[in-house]
Amino acid sequence: MKHTSKFFSIIISLLMLNGCSLLEVKLESQSVPLTTxxxxxxxxxxxxxxxxFSEVESAADEIALTYPKDDTLHQSYVLLWKIHAEEGLQRAAYQVSPKVALIDTWVFAAQMEQFFSPEGKGAExxxxxxxxxxxxxxxxxxxNMAEKLLSGSEFKAGKEFVTQFVKDHAFDSLMMRRTPALKAWLAHQNIDETEAVATLGTMPEALGDVSDRLGLVSEQTPKIMTWKAELIAMNSTINGNDVNKTLESLRNTSQSFQDFVKNNPEYMQNLAEQMSIQLQPLLDDLDMxxxxxxxQLSAERIALEAMVARERKELVDMVERERKAIAIIVTQEREKFTQDLDQVSQDVLTLAMDKVIDLIKSTIIYFILFILAIFFAPLGLGYFLGKRAAVKKTTV
Structure with missing residues (x-):
């Protein structure tokens, strides 16, 4: 018996493992992998x-060296370029859909090139x-990279789209506010928005995407935060020494007040009594x-309740009056309807009797004609034939 139960346990375990493997295959098969x-x-x-990122940082650092360190304006421009260029491009490049990320990155690079061009707003x-x-x-x-990755027709359509999109959404400042090109690109390609992202890829591909994003955050965030801190410090009139002096002054003032309170208990007690005397009339007036x-609120509440009760009574009376009036109207209409129904019934009965009498008269006439036809038709025919035979006999 023990061997039998052990055998069944082994079979059940194998079936469970097999079911788990089937479930794993099923779950894995539901995710469509990205194409090559x-x-x-x-x-x-x-x-x-x-x-x-590397090229922008190198160019910005090279430009910064051409200006004095105390040239706050141009040094701020350099920091703003690095901050907003890298923030904008990382939002464009690290999207879920690879093709959308490529188009958005292409658009951002074109917008920045147009901004710094002689015709752009950042030329000077x-x-x-x-x-x-x-x-x-x-x-x-x-x-060049897009030309290698896209087919000939896709590259041509993409270049036309990028050119037109940059004209419509050119950068107007170093803030480089990025307008996402996804919706415009989908409309240009006649693609429904629900079909923008067909798949997120398999589990390893999705994990790789998350890993890339985390790596980007770990690399870029410290640099961008440092540049923002430098920008704030550069354009702020308050330095660290001023802040420390202010905090020290506040600390000294607080300490002096605490020492005064601790060393003058009688004065503080007297001050409390004087404040109580001075504030008591104010408190009494406030209570009054x-x-x-x-x-006043109680009186208004009572008046409001009385008004509501009166309005309720008037409403009930009005409803009762309307109900009685409607009942009278319904009774009158019912009586009129009954009278009309009686009159119609009498008219119908009279008409029916007239029709019956006419029918009886017609029936009697037709019956008489039928009798005449039955009895007198043979007699007349015999008389006619006999008379005709007599005429022929006389002639002969």
């Missing part, structure tokens, strides 16, 4: 973002053209006014 082209697009786009921010040359080179790099307001 999509994986290559994602990898190369994110590699380009690192190249973009710096004395040198390092910013424009760097932006132009980055735009050429992303365009509060009582008056409460009494």
């Amino acid at each position: 082209a999509e994986l290559n697009t994602r990898i190369l786009t994110r590699e380009y973002s690192k190249h973009f 921010l710096f004395d040198s053209d390092i910013d424009y040359k760097t932006s132009q080179a980055l735009y050429v790099d992303i365009e 006014k509060t009582d008056d307001k409460l009494n």
